[in-house]
Amino acid sequence: MASQNTELLPAAEAVGSSQWQRGVAKLLRNRAAVVGGIIIVIFLLSALFAPILYPGNPNAPNLIHSLERPSASHLLGTDQLGRDILGRILYGGRVSLTIALGSVAMGMIFGIPLGLVSGYFGGKTDFLVQRLTDIMLSFPPFILALALVAVLGVGLKNTLISVGIAGIPHTIRITRGCVLSIREQVYVEAARAVGTRDSVILVRHILPNVMVPIIVNSTLFLGMAILFAAGLGFLGVGIQPPTPEWGTMLGSGRSYLFAAPHVATFPGIAIFLVVLGFNLLGDGLRDALDPRMGYE
Amino acid sequence: MVCATPWIRGWAMNSDSILSIRDLQVSFKTFDGDVRAVNGFNLDIGASETVGLVGESGCGKSVTAKAILGLLPKKAAMVDGQILFRNQELLQLPEKEMLRIRGNDISMIFQEPMTSLNPVMKIGDQIAEALVLHQDLSWTQARKKAIEMLDRVHIPSPEVRVGNYPHSLSGGMRQRAMIAMALSCQPALLLADEPTTALDVTIQAQIMELMLQLQTKLNTAILLITHDLGLIAESAERVLVMYAGRVVEEAMVADLFHDPLHPYTKGLLGSVPVLGAKFKSGSKSLDEIPGVVPSLFNLPDGCAFHPRCPKAMDICRKEMPPQTLFEPDRKVSCWLTTEKGVDHDAA
Numbered sequence: 138m139a140s141q142n143t144e145l146l147p148a149a150e151a152v153g154s155s156q157w158q159r160g161v162a163k164l165l166r167n168r169a170a171v172v173g174g175i176i177i178v179i180f181l182l183s184a185l186f187a188p189i190l191y192p193g194n195p196n197a198p199n200l201i202h203s204l205e206r207p208s209a210s211h212l213l214g215t216d217q218l219g220r221d222i223l224g225r226i227l228y229g230g231r232v233s234l235t236i237a238l239g240s241v242a243m244g245m246i247f248g249i250p251l252g253l254v255s256g257y258f259g260g261k262t263d264f265l266v267q268r269l270t271d272i273m274l275s276f277p278p279f280i281l282a283l284a285l286v287a288v289l290g291v292g293l294k295n296t297l298i299s300v301g302i303a304g305i306p307h308t309i310r311i312t313r314g315c316v317l318s319i320r321e322q323v324y325v326e327a328a329r330a331v332g333t334r335d336s337v338i339l340v341r342h343i344l345p346n347v348m349v350p351i352i353v354n355s356t357l358f359l360g361m362a363i364l365f366a367a368g369l370g371f372l373g374v375g376i377q378p379p380t381p382e383w384g385t386m387l388g389s390g391r392s393y394l395f396a397a398p399h400v401a402t403f404p405g406i407a408i409f410l411v412v413l414g415f416n417l418l419g420d421g422l423r424d425a426l427d428p429r430m431g432y433e
Numbered sequence: 434m435v436c437a438t439p440w441i442r443g444w445a446m447n448s449d450s451i452l453s454i455r456d457l458q459v460s461f462k463t464f465d466g467d468v469r470a471v472n473g474f475n476l477d478i479g480a481s482e483t484v485g486l487v488g489e490s491g492c493g494k495s496v497t498a499k500a501i502l503g504l505l506p507k508k509a510a511m512v513d514g515q516i517l518f519r520n521q522e523l524l525q526l527p528e529k530e531m532l533r534i535r536g537n538d539i540s541m542i543f544q545e546p547m548t549s550l551n552p553v554m555k556i557g558d559q560i561a562e563a564l565v566l567h568q569d570l571s572w573t574q575a576r577k578k579a580i581e582m583l584d585r586v587h588i589p590s591p592e593v594r595v596g597n598y599p600h601s602l603s604g605g606m607r608q609r610a611m612i613a614m615a616l617s618c619q620p621a622l623l624l625a626d627e628p629t630t631a632l633d634v635t636i637q638a639q640i641m642e643l644m645l646q647l648q649t650k651l652n653t654a655i656l657l658i659t660h661d662l663g664l665i666a667e668s669a670e671r672v673l674v675m676y677a678g679r680v681v682e683e684a685m686v687a688d689l690f691h692d693p694l695h696p697y698t699k700g701l702l703g704s705v706p707v708l709g710a711k712f713k714s715g716s717k718s719l720d721e722i723p724g725v726v727p728s729l730f731n732l733p734d735g736c737a738f739h740p741r742c743p744k745a746m747d748i749c750r751k752e753m754p755p756q757t758l759f760e761p762d763r764k765v766s767c768w769l770t771t772e773k774g775v776d777h778d779a780a
Binding site: 328330334 | 502508531532534535536537540541543544545551552553554562563567614615
């Protein structure tokens with residue numbers, strides 16, 4: 138095999154590389170996934186550098202210039218209060234991506250441990266966790282998020298929490314499902330046979346093996362979370378004006394759909410692109426990391 | 434007739450044995466009722482002895498090994514009897530104590546080298562894990578020791594392999610790594626559950642040779658579980674033949690191969706192809722044992738083997754044969770041997 142090369146490489150990279158390295162290589166060959174990745178990177182960077190890209194205040198009204206069509210001074214036009222739509226989309230990206238990443242992180246922080254414990258130990262713990270999950274899954278996730286916002290109140294933090302909670306049951310289910318199959322693997326039994334404790338087996342042997350489907354699912358949920366946040370904003374129960382948020386912008390632009398269609402269109406395109414980006418990336422990740430999709 | 438091979442290790446040498454199993458019973462709760470997978474299993478293994486355990490698939494070999502290590506699922510399996518390891522009753526031991534014994538005093542090699550290593554962990558880390566657990570080594574020290582162990586099992590350039598993931602190793606290499614893992618803490622007893630079944634023949638020989646070499650070096654006793662009689666003939670000193678959860682015959686290897694007493698053992702030996710040997714009187718095919726292994730849900734009355742036994746008598750269908758003790762290390766459970774009247778010992 139590659140024995141000549143192995144001498145030159147540090148031990149860790151020799152001959153075979155990890156599942157992740159091979160996954161990344163495969164991901165880079167997938168054109169759709171790369172396009173998705175580029176879209177996401179562009180939006181992330183633009184959100185990160187929004188103050189540099191748009192030095193003005195995106196919330197300051199300028200009624201003289203209200204509802205202007207796209208022009209050289211306002212690339213994407215202005216809204217009903219004369220605010221620059223491009224600037225608001227840039228700043229809105231910060232809000233939307235924060236909600237997306239925050240809620241997915243929340244789903245993982247609560248969902249993964251619960252799924253691991255539920256799947257590995259089974260019995261009463263499993264029953265309890267799974268019935269709770271059933272209750273949460275019996276609501277469509279958006280309705281669940283909507284109900285939670287109604288309880289918690291509007292605003293960035295509460296929107297994030299609501300969308301995050303709506304994502305937990307799926308993470309629990311996926312984690313548990315994977316654990317159920319991994320726990321029966323011979324290498325888990327082999328780990329027990331050398332005297333490894335259950336908690337160590339869970340973290341060191343099982344968790345790394347279930348991460349792939351969880352990451353893929355989470356990438357897809359990032360897109361969903363943005364859509365949920367936008368949906369809540371559109372309905373007026375999410376982020377409140379004047380904070381720029383794509384869904385809220387879309388909602389307020391709705392009244393001017395015939396007079397000034399660009400007010401609603403451009404935030405809509407932003408939502409569409411980011412969700413598309415996350416979906417393409419998520420699909421690509423699944424193809425690249427899932428051994429059943431002809432990898433290896 | 435009973436072969437008069439002089440025996441070296443006596444059956445009565447229980448005091449020397451590191452593992453003694455008495456009347457082990459394992460049954461599983463299932464939806465269709467309880468299934469008895471192991472029934473009245475007795476075994477003694479002396480220090481650095483190799484004992485073979487032979488039988489068809491599903492006769493309870495692996496279950497026995499897992500029962501010794503306490504790896505059977507507690508909710509589903511009911512384990513009864515006595516497992517004495519260095520005068521400790523393993524079945525009564527709390528889980529905490531068992532964690533210290535597993536991998537340290539008793540370790541296990543599994544049948545499938547392709548699936549018994551964690552695909553997302555480096556080989557070295559998997560070997561090091563046992564050392565960190567039991568030998569109070571730091572991870573850095575344990576990884577160094579892992580390189581040593583890989584060298585011991587003759588894996589080329591071990592300092593490179595230690596950082597490899599299992600997928601870049603061949604089946605034989607993985608099994609070597611498994612052996613390195615199992616022997617890293619110098620256990621007193623190694624349970625080898627079909628260690629060579631998934632490997633091709635040349636690799637099988639290498640792996641067995643390696644295991645036996647390390648056994649002499651480390652003074653490890655081996656319980657070799659297999660359905661490969663050739664393997665037993667080459668490596669084991671004593672052998673137990675299992676059928677449907679019971680030991681039907683136990684003997685020194687030479688005795689068993691020269692003069693099998695139980696019809697099942699005879700059948701097993703008769704169904705092994707021998708290169709260049711002629712088949713019995715005109716028959717063009719290998720001898721086989723007619724019928725199939727009975728379902729454990731529905732074991733026949735009397736001797737479990739009687740439906741397939743060419744010499745079944747009336748009594749075989751009604752009563753379980755007692756265990757007959759021949760020479761100190763020879764036991765058979767068959768009505769035929771009692772009829773012969775040799776040293777009848779009605780158990």
